[in-house]
Amino acid sequence: MFPRLKMAVSKAGYTLLSVWLVFHVFCVFIAPAAMPPASPLLEDGYRIALPYNEALFLNHGYHYFAPDPGASTLIAWSIPRAGDAPLVGRFPDVSIRPRLLYHRYFMLAENLWSFDDETQSEMQRAYAKHFAMIHNAPKIKLSRVSHEPSSIVRIQAGGKLDDPEMFEEESLGEFDFSAPPETSRSSSAGSL
Amino acid sequence: MQRPLGLLSHSGIVQCGLRWVRDSKTAWRRFWFEPADPILLAFLRLLTGGMLVYNLFVWTLDLEAFFGNEGLQPLATVRRLHETRFIFSFWVWIEDACLWPVHFACMAIAAMFCAGLLTRVTSVLSFLITISYSQRVPIANFGLDQILGILCLYLSLAPSGAALSLDSLMRRRSAQRSGKCVAAQVKKSAAVRMAMRLIQLHLCSIYFWSGHAKLKGSTWWTGDAMWRVLANEEYQTLDLTWMAWVPWLPYLIAHVTVVWEVFFVVLVWNPRLRPLILLTGVVMHVGIGAFLGMWTFGLIMIFAYLAFLDPDAWRRRLNRIISRTQQRRSMIESSVESGRSGIESKNFRIP
Numbered sequence: 001m002f003p004r005l006k007m008a009v010s011k012a013g014y015t016l017l018s019v020w021l022v023f024h025v026f027c028v029f030i031a032p033a034a035m036p037p038a039s040p041l042l043e044d045g046y047r048i049a050l051p052y053n054e055a056l057f058l059n060h061g062y063h064y065f066a067p068d069p070g071a072s073t074l075i076a077w078s079i080p081r082a083g084d085a086p087l088v089g090r091f092p093d094v095s096i097r098p099r100l101l102y103h104r105y106f107m108l109a110e111n112l113w114s115f116d117d118e119t120q121s122e123m124q125r126a127y128a129k130h131f132a133m134i135h136n137a138p139k140i141k142l143s144r145v146s147h148e149p150s151s152i153v154r155i156q157a158g159g160k161l162d163d164p165e166m167f168e169e170e171s172l173g174e175f176d177f178s179a180p181p182e183t184s185r186s187s188s189a190g191s192l
Numbered sequence: 193m194q195r196p197l198g199l200l201s202h203s204g205i206v207q208c209g210l211r212w213v214r215d216s217k218t219a220w221r222r223f224w225f226e227p228a229d230p231i232l233l234a235f236l237r238l239l240t241g242g243m244l245v246y247n248l249f250v251w252t253l254d255l256e257a258f259f260g261n262e263g264l265q266p267l268a269t270v271r272r273l274h275e276t277r278f279i280f281s282f283w284v285w286i287e288d289a290c291l292w293p294v295h296f297a298c299m300a301i302a303a304m305f306c307a308g309l310l311t312r313v314t315s316v317l318s319f320l321i322t323i324s325y326s327q328r329v330p331i332a333n334f335g336l337d338q339i340l341g342i343l344c345l346y347l348s349l350a351p352s353g354a355a356l357s358l359d360s361l362m363r364r365r366s367a368q369r370s371g372k373c374v375a376a377q378v379k380k381s382a383a384v385r386m387a388m389r390l391i392q393l394h395l396c397s398i399y400f401w402s403g404h405a406k407l408k409g410s411t412w413w414t415g416d417a418m419w420r421v422l423a424n425e426e427y428q429t430l431d432l433t434w435m436a437w438v439p440w441l442p443y444l445i446a447h448v449t450v451v452w453e454v455f456f457v458v459l460v461w462n463p464r465l466r467p468l469i470l471l472t473g474v475v476m477h478v479g480i481g482a483f484l485g486m487w488t489f490g491l492i493m494i495f496a497y498l499a500f501l502d503p504d505a506w507r508r509r510l511n512r513i514i515s516r517t518q519q520r521r522s523m524i525e526s527s528v529e530s531g532r533s534g535i536e537s538k539n540f541r542i543p
Contacts, residue, residue, distance in 0.1 A: 018220070018224075021224060021386070021390075024390070025390075025393055028393065028394055028397050029397050029401075032397065032398075032401030032402075032404075032405075033401065035401075035405065037408075050278075051278040052278075054277050054278040054279055055278045055279070055280060056323070056341075056345060057280075057322075057323040057326060057327065057338075057341040057345075058341075058342070058345075060338045061401070061405070062338070062397075062398045062401045062402045062405070063401075063402065063405040064335060064402050064405075065406070065417065065421050066402065066405035066406040066408065066409055066412070067405055067406065067407075067408035067409030067412075068409035068410065068411045068412070068417060068420075069411065069417050069420040069421045069424065070420075072424055072425070072426040072427070074426065092426060098250060098253075099429075099485050099486075099487065099488075100246075100247070100250045100336075100488050101250050101253055101254060102485070103334060103336075103485070103486065103488075104250075104254075104258065104329075104332045105332075106426060107331060107332045107333060107334050108264060108265075108331055108332055111330075111331045111332075111333070111334075112331055115273075115331070118272075119269060119272075119273060122266065122268075122269040123264075123265065123266075123269065123331060126262075126263070126264055126265065126266050126269070127264060129262070130257060130263065130264050147424075147425060147426060149419075149420045149423040149424050149425070150423055150433075151416075151419075152416075152419055152435075152436045152439050152442075155423070155433050155436035156436050156437065161423055161425045161433065162425060
């Protein structure tokens with residue numbers, strides 16, 4: 001009787017494991033498949049797999065440099081100084097070492113724009129606060145800088161990768177940390 | 193005598209179907225559960241564990257800025273982002289006062305996992321650590337975090353500490369002490385095969401969808417995409433603008449990348465093509481490391497290729513190296529011994 005039970009349990013375990021493997025592989029393939037544009041069928045499959053993929057940190061699109069490699073994004077900050085030129089900086093900054101830490105800062109600037117407006121606004125405030133605290137300043141201005149890669153034709157004509165016309169700057173506002181948190185953002189975003 | 197297909201009897205069709213089901217079941221069992229030597233998975237554990245330790249070490253350099261409650265990614269914002277999702281991260285329960293002790297404990301566990309100490313426990317903990325860090329700082333994530341999470345997940349499912357580990361060393365020592373015969377061969381395991389298959393299929397998914405996503409963009413068709421990547425000053429670590437005078441080269445790299453990524457899922461299963469496909473991948477990832485400065489991402493992808501190698505062939509190679517080393521050592525020892533006895537006999541003859 002006992003060996004039979006053992007065999008039945010082992011068979012049930014094998015079947016369960018096989019079912020899990022099918023489901024797991026389905027989840028692994030459906031997460032990137034449902035990245036937009038996607039059919040309602042793929043979206044439904046994605047929704048079935050979503051809790052599992054989120055719990056195991058498998059909910060990724062793997063869209064490396066796709067669909068088109070775009071301009072890179074940097075965050076510039078400027079601290080006004082009375083009677084002096086403002087203190088300026090931007091991240092990612094190539095002086096950040098090691099390279100992995102540089103990439104973490106790069107992702108802070110690059111990935112932010114894929115989140116909702118509320119998250120973007122809270123994160124911008126957090127970035128501003130971080131750099132204001134480092135420089136012990138009550139006020140700081142942030143801006144988003146887009147750096148478009150130079151084309152082949154432009155380089156052939158004598159252009160450089162860091163030519164000023166390849167950068168586009170957009171103000172994200174001024175943050176005042178001497179004031180209460182609700183009113184700390186004194187001016188809204190606008191094109192410079 | 194062969195019967196035409198139209199005259200195939202009903203029972204013949206049923207038998208044919210039953211044979212197909214039986215063959216499929218055998219093929220399924222062989223594919224997922226044929227016991228495999230853990231040597232390559234153990235080597236993958238060493239490399240992945242090393243990468244995890246390095247990743248955590250780099251977080252140490254700016255821990256409070258990234259993980260502090262009021263840091264670059266405030267805890268309240270991350271909690272709000274995760275509140276409707278099935279996310280696990282122990283960092284959302286950690287207050288600033290415990291930041292450093294928890295971080296150092298995580299580093300210690302990752303180091304134990306890398307060295308193969310209490311691997312069954314530390315591998316699961318390392319997976320939880322990996323995803324907890326990544327989920328706490330969602331905006332600072334990139335490909336490295338995704339692949340590290342994937343590898344730690346699969347390494348925690350199998351006995352990745354069965355070889356090249358402190359666990360196996362201690363097991364051997366205790367067996368020697370108790371006078372038991374120490375098995376020269378490491379036990380093969382079905383779980384090892386399953387973990388290796390899962391890594392293989394996951395890599396296929398990553399490359400296929402990565403290539404598929406590139407096909408949605410126009411610049412991968414025009415070939416400009418690779419130039420745009422190489423000319424991106426924030427990524428590049430070496431000046432590659434000389435390629436503007438040999439434009440066919442970035443165009444060619446762009447086309448080869450897309451074709452290789454899309455067809456990896458098919459071609460890598462062909463034993464003859466597998467070395468070429470993997471070698472192309474190694475070249476591509478070394479390029480990502482050398483020219484785009486993402487060595488961590490490039491290396492972790494290359495590490496994952498170990499799942500495509502034959503563990504038995506690598507075990508044989510390893511055994512050959514070990515036996516050659518032992519032979520050389522014994523030759524040196526015997527020549528030293530004979531030299532010493534010669535000197536001693538000379539000394540004896542010359543009073």
